[in-house]
Amino acid sequence: MKDEHSAASDLTIARSDFPQDFLFSTATSAYQIEGHSFGGAGRTHWDAFAAQPGKVDRGEDGAIACDHFHRWPEDLDLIRDCGLDAYRFSTSWARIMPDGVNVNPEGLDFYDKLVDGMLERGIRPMATLYHWELPETLSQQGGWLTGDVPRRFADFTVVVANRLGDRLYSVAPVNEPWCVSWLSHYAGYHAPGLTGVANAAKAMHHVALAHGLSATVLRDKGIANVGAASNFEYVLPATDSAADQKAAQLYDGLVNRWFAQAMFKGSYPEDILEGFLPHMPKGWQDDLSIIHQKLDWFGVNYYTCKRIHATDGVWPYGGEVSGDLPKTDMGWEIYPEGLTALLKRVASDFTDDTPLFITENGLANPDTPSRPDLERIDFYDKHLKACLAAIETGVPLVGYTAWSLMDNYEWTLGYDKRFGLVHVDFETQSRTPKASYHALARALAR
Ligand code: FCB
Numbered sequence: 001m002k003d004e005h006s007a008a009s010d011l012t013i014a015r016s017d018f019p020q021d022f023l024f025s026t027a028t029s030a031y032q033i034e035g036h037s038f039g040g041a042g043r044t045h046w047d048a049f050a051a052q053p054g055k056v057d058r059g060e061d062g063a064i065a066c067d068h069f070h071r072w073p074e075d076l077d078l079i080r081d082c083g084l085d086a087y088r089f090s091t092s093w094a095r096i097m098p099d100g101v102n103v104n105p106e107g108l109d110f111y112d113k114l115v116d117g118m119l120e121r122g123i124r125p126m127a128t129l130y131h132w133e134l135p136e137t138l139s140q141q142g143g144w145l146t147g148d149v150p151r152r153f154a155d156f157t158v159v160v161a162n163r164l165g166d167r168l169y170s171v172a173p174v175n176e177p178w179c180v181s182w183l184s185h186y187a188g189y190h191a192p193g194l195t196g197v198a199n200a201a202k203a204m205h206h207v208a209l210a211h212g213l214s215a216t217v218l219r220d221k222g223i224a225n226v227g228a229a230s231n232f233e234y235v236l237p238a239t240d241s242a243a244d245q246k247a248a249q250l251y252d253g254l255v256n257r258w259f260a261q262a263m264f265k266g267s268y269p270e271d272i273l274e275g276f277l278p279h280m281p282k283g284w285q286d287d288l289s290i291i292h293q294k295l296d297w298f299g300v301n302y303y304t305c306k307r308i309h310a311t312d313g314v315w316p317y318g319g320e321v322s323g324d325l326p327k328t329d330m331g332w333e334i335y336p337e338g339l340t341a342l343l344k345r346v347a348s349d350f351t352d353d354t355p356l357f358i359t360e361n362g363l364a365n366p367d368t369p370s371r372p373d374l375e376r377i378d379f380y381d382k383h384l385k386a387c388l389a390a391i392e393t394g395v396p397l398v399g400y401t402a403w404s405l406m407d408n409y410e411w412t413l414g415y416d417k418r419f420g421l422v423h424v425d426f427e428t429q430s431r432t433p434k435a436s437y438h439a440l441a442r443a444l445a446r
Helices: 045-050 068-082 105-120 136-140 146-162 177-186 197-220 244-264 272-277 283-291 336-351 374-392 409-414 435-444
Strands: 023-027 086-090 124-130 170-174 231-238 298-310 318-321 357-362 397-403 422-424 431-433
Touching: 023 124, 023 357, 045 086, 045 136, 068 105, 068 431, 068 435, 086 397, 105 146, 124 146, 136 146, 136 197, 146 170, 146 197, 170 197, 170 272, 177 197, 177 231, 197 244, 197 272, 197 283, 231 244, 231 336, 231 357, 244 272, 244 283, 244 298, 244 318, 244 336, 244 409, 336 357, 336 374, 374 397
Parallel strands: 023 086, 023 397, 086 124, 124 170, 231 298, 298 357, 357 397
Antiparallel strands: 298 318, 422 431
16 A cells, blocks of 8 residues: 655644643544445335435445445544544444334344444544434334434433443533534424425524434433533625625524534524524423533534525525635535634633543545555645644634545445545455545554
8 A cells, every 4th residue: 555655644643732631533424334234134214215216326325335334343443543542433323223222132232342342442432312313104104304313312322322432431412403403404404304494493493403302311320421412504695785794693503503502502593583482392492401411512613604695585595605715526625724613713702621522534536446545644744733823822622524535425426526534445445545645543653
């Protein structure tokens, strides 16, 4: 395997630049890597979504993905050999409970072996319970539009906690609540592909409730290190006009404030409630005390900034425009300064002295196994420096997670977008560590 070592193929930062106990980790998620046709997993709403014409590029789904279900020992070796301290993985609800209710022992056994495999290699297991594979049976019964799913999710949490809870380093109930709710029920961009504020308001509440109920179960079971992982974007108005500023503020409320405020303050932002109120599920106010749980840490997923302009029509009156910064293969602008600013803001507005963890950060790049991915090295270098800048101002940041360990199923965009430190050939399933993997390994050893 090629390891070209030149100035540009190295990170300028080193492990020794960070506080002593700072953790470096990498992340994946179940549906994106495992191969959901294996091991008795149930059909998920992503399988159903991908089967609908035009929803997912090339109609690709997670049936095989990276075949991690069979190749996990090799994948864990890659994490260990990079010198990483932790691995953020997720447990698929549909693998463990194919119909969302009854347990598939083979599914639980899989995660049991996986967690032991991490511990044997000195890797801390950071579990996320839900990274988007809703069992299709529950989706057909109304999914996140119903108050039933958060309660089922609490039952699922009991099953996972009973089996794995004694060995997990940390647990977060729901990955990126905004993606589960708004992106999937307002924008229709992710499964189940619903649209409109009426659907989104219900989903935005039920996903928050699922977090709260699940966190309560984890606490009751005595699980250590309970947290959350939310996505944040650095939001800018497209121009200084009052209308653009208003649209940007609402967009910020939806992405950055709705869940953080509910989790840490026990309330929802007033400006967003204005649009949601007619559509909120009955009795939503009573759920806020459940959503507002003490958390041991809070995870920030950060990729980009967004420029919002005002649009005519219906609430929340906003749309995105493209900016001039260099972009990744996703078309996302690269803006490391936004990470420093967001970390400072999250700490001052919501989390106070709760430890923060970057739970995802990375870029898609059109990589081949033979060409060094210098763009990724540069991206990680700049964002790790942005973390250091936040730490210097007193933000209690305790860890950083690179998305992703390996190229995988990028949801609506299928297998075309490569986020990995490790290249995956989806025909042969062969793994080739990229230049960024080697650069990270060297930086972690310094
Ligand atoms: C995040 C998701 C993750 C991956 C990255 C690129 O929103 O959590 O699964 O798709 O984006």
